[in-house]
Amino acid sequence: MPVLVIAEHDNSGIKASTLPTVTAAKKLSGDVHVLVAGSGSAAAAEDAAKLHSVSTVLHCDDKAYEHGLAENLALLIAKLAPGYSHIFAPASFFGKNVMPRAAALVDAQLISDITAIEGADTFTRPIYAGNAFETVQVSGDPVMVTVRMTAFDPAAQDGSGAIETIQGAGDTGLATFVGRELTKSARPDLATAKIVISGGRALGSGENFTKYLEPIADKLNAAIGASRAAVDAGYVPNDYQVGQTGKIVAPTLYIAVGISGAIQHLAGMKDSKVIVAINKDGDAPIFQVADYGLVGDLFQILPELDKALR
Amino acid sequence: MKILIPVKRVIDANVAVRVRADHTGVETANVKMSMNPFCEIAVEEAVRLKEAGKVTEIVAVSAGPAICQETLRTAMAMGADRGILIQTDETLQPLAIAKLLKAVAAKENPQIVMTGKQAIDGDHNQTGQMLAALLGWGQATFASKVELETDSVTVTREIDGGLETLKLKLPAVITTDLRLNEPRYASLPNIMAAKKKPVQTLTPADLGVDITPRYKVIRVSEPPKRKAGVKLQTVSDLVMKLRQEAKVI
Numbered sequence: 001m002p003v004l005v006i007a008e009h010d011n012s013g014i015k016a017s018t019l020p021t022v023t024a025a026k027k028l029s030g031d032v033h034v035l036v037a038g039s040g041s042a043a044a045a046e047d048a049a050k051l052h053s054v055s056t057v058l059h060c061d062d063k064a065y066e067h068g069l070a071e072n073l074a075l076l077i078a079k080l081a082p083g084y085s086h087i088f089a090p091a092s093f094f095g096k097n098v099m100p101r102a103a104a105l106v107d108a109q110l111i112s113d114i115t116a117i118e119g120a121d122t123f124t125r126p127i128y129a130g131n132a133f134e135t136v137q138v139s140g141d142p143v144m145v146t147v148r149m150t151a152f153d154p155a156a157q158d159g160s161g162a163i164e165t166i167q168g169a170g171d172t173g174l175a176t177f178v179g180r181e182l183t184k185s186a187r188p189d190l191a192t193a194k195i196v197i198s199g200g201r202a203l204g205s206g207e208n209f210t211k212y213l214e215p216i217a218d219k220l221n222a223a224i225g226a227s228r229a230a231v232d233a234g235y236v237p238n239d240y241q242v243g244q245t246g247k248i249v250a251p252t253l254y255i256a257v258g259i260s261g262a263i264q265h266l267a268g269m270k271d272s273k274v275i276v277a278i279n280k281d282g283d284a285p286i287f288q289v290a291d292y293g294l295v296g297d298l299f300q301i302l303p304e305l306d307k308a309l310r
Numbered sequence: 311m312k313i314l315i316p317v318k319r320v321i322d323a324n325v326a327v328r329v330r331a332d333h334t335g336v337e338t339a340n341v342k343m344s345m346n347p348f349c350e351i352a353v354e355e356a357v358r359l360k361e362a363g364k365v366t367e368i369v370a371v372s373a374g375p376a377i378c379q380e381t382l383r384t385a386m387a388m389g390a391d392r393g394i395l396i397q398t399d400e401t402l403q404p405l406a407i408a409k410l411l412k413a414v415a416a417k418e419n420p421q422i423v424m425t426g427k428q429a430i431d432g433d434h435n436q437t438g439q440m441l442a443a444l445l446g447w448g449q450a451t452f453a454s455k456v457e458l459e460t461d462s463v464t465v466t467r468e469i470d471g472g473l474e475t476l477k478l479k480l481p482a483v484i485t486t487d488l489r490l491n492e493p494r495y496a497s498l499p500n501i502m503a504a505k506k507k508p509v510q511t512l513t514p515a516d517l518g519v520d521i522t523p524r525y526k527v528i529r530v531s532e533p534p535k536r537k538a539g540v541k542l543q544t545v546s547d548l549v550m551k552l553r554q555e556a557k558v559i
Binding site: 015017067069070071074092093094096097098099100101102103104105107108109110111112113122126127128129130131132133134135136137138139140172173174175176177178179180181182183191195220228231232237238239244245247252253263264270273274275276282287288289290291292293294295301304305308309 | 321323326327329336348403404405408427428430431432433434435436437438439440441442443444446447448449450451452454464468469470471472473474475476477478479482487488489524525526527528529530531532533536538539540541542545546548549551552556558559
């Protein structure tokens with residue numbers, strides 16, 4: 001039986017979160033289908049068809065799916081569910097929003113945020129902000145999961161699946177899209193960047209993020225992240241937050257500046273390959289996970305680092 | 311307008327969680343328990359809506375063992391008017407909780423159910439969405455702003471890349487994110503007053519809900535440990551290590 005992947009996309013292309021989800025799905029079936037439900041979304045469907053080992057893209061182009069409203073999309077997923085042994089989606093804000101709704105419609109207990117697949121019905125997932133991992137065996141038809149993006153490699157884009165047009169499942173009329181304010185940035189996406197530099201409350205202001213972190217991020221082609229404290233203080237927008245309930249990142253290099261290292265923050269970054277901590281408190285918990293640490297005043301260290309990277 | 315607030319009792323956010331030696335779960339004996347922080351935000355929002363005259367009654371509901379009454383008392387000390395305890399010692403998974411809440415919603419007829427976007431123990435992030443599906447209501451997850459009208463609610467949501475605003479018909483389900491508000495501390499007089507507020511106790515059987523678990527936990531394990539590295543003296547040491555040892559820049 002094929003496995004269905006719910007693609008995250010913006011109508012003009014698929015999002016990076018879809019790629020590791022396809023890789024995870026492929027572990028359970030040689031036959032991976034991808035659902036692209038959108039409006040004016042032909043380019044996204046073509047994108048999805050290029051994903052390695054995707055045999056079929058189910059393309060549903062309908063106004064009801066223009067903004068990815070969970071009410072409408074969950075209905076469509078539920079309609080398609082009987083044809084599949086498994087349904088996968090990324091554990092992004094998109095997948096977290098729609099998949100539980102779809103699962104409830106087909107009376108399935110979703111397994112969230114899996115980091116490993118141990119069998120067709122057995123998965124490992126983090127609990128307690130990643131302070132423990134549980135391996136669970138689920139009964140259900142279909143088996144529905146969301147996939148932690150950093151736990152699986154992105155699928156290659158060398159495939160040539162068929163695109164099949166399908167009918168929608170209607171508009172529930174329960175919700176209306178009003179608008180979206182997206183943070184504009186020329187930097188790499190936080191969730192997929194190779195290098196991330198994050199700031200904490202110790203930065204003191206949004207201006208200091210610009211003045212001290214941006215030059216370094218520019219030189220390293222890094223994404224900028226933040227601790228919850230820095231976001232709550234209004235220094236940077238919410239989508240910068242790295243942590244248990246924000247973004248989960250696992251870059252090659254993670255530089256934590258003025259971040260003490262609360263367990264909720266560590267939950268979002270401790271799978272990074274190399275971690276650097278810069279903090280004035282040498283006893284801060286961040287140093288317990290850092291490969292390299294510098295104890296000192298970040299307002300002196302950062303300009304020096306900027307200079308050393310020139 | 312009535313608002314229903316599901317609240318969960320969890321290990322306190324500041325406790326360092328330990329995996330039990332037999333790998334069946336985490337240590338819960340003699341561990342501080344609290345209301346899930348996201349549920350606190352939901353209670354706070356409801357109380358603010360009541361203070362603004364938009365909500366007339368706040369009903370807190372919790373599911374679990376008898377001691378979850380404490381969590382309901384906390385909600386009532388913050389300003390909830392009464393509590394409903396769905397009492398069971400059985401394991402409750404998100405789909406079962408959503409079914410229990412659906413049954414409570416059918417009795418109570420709230421215009422809004424508002425709860426935390428996730429509980430910090432299981433980190434599932436499912437119950438609100440599942441409840442919305444079972445009720446056939448609209449959902450606004452990860453809310454950072456809630457504007458309530460008489461027959462609709464406009465919610466700003468935290469999403470990948472920024473913020474999104476949705477308008478939902480009532481009744482609706484809202485799940486709360488961190489930046490919706492800062493929950494108040496209950497005052498001593500309010501804590502005392504909460505002890506006199508009514509709590510109704512129901513069972514899953516009273517509600518006619520099958521709570522049989524859908525997954526079994528095979529093993530709970532520790533995460534791979536990260537070794538602490540070295541503290542360096544100078545920025546040039548750091549850059550050299552990153553270039554030559556780690557080879558990441």
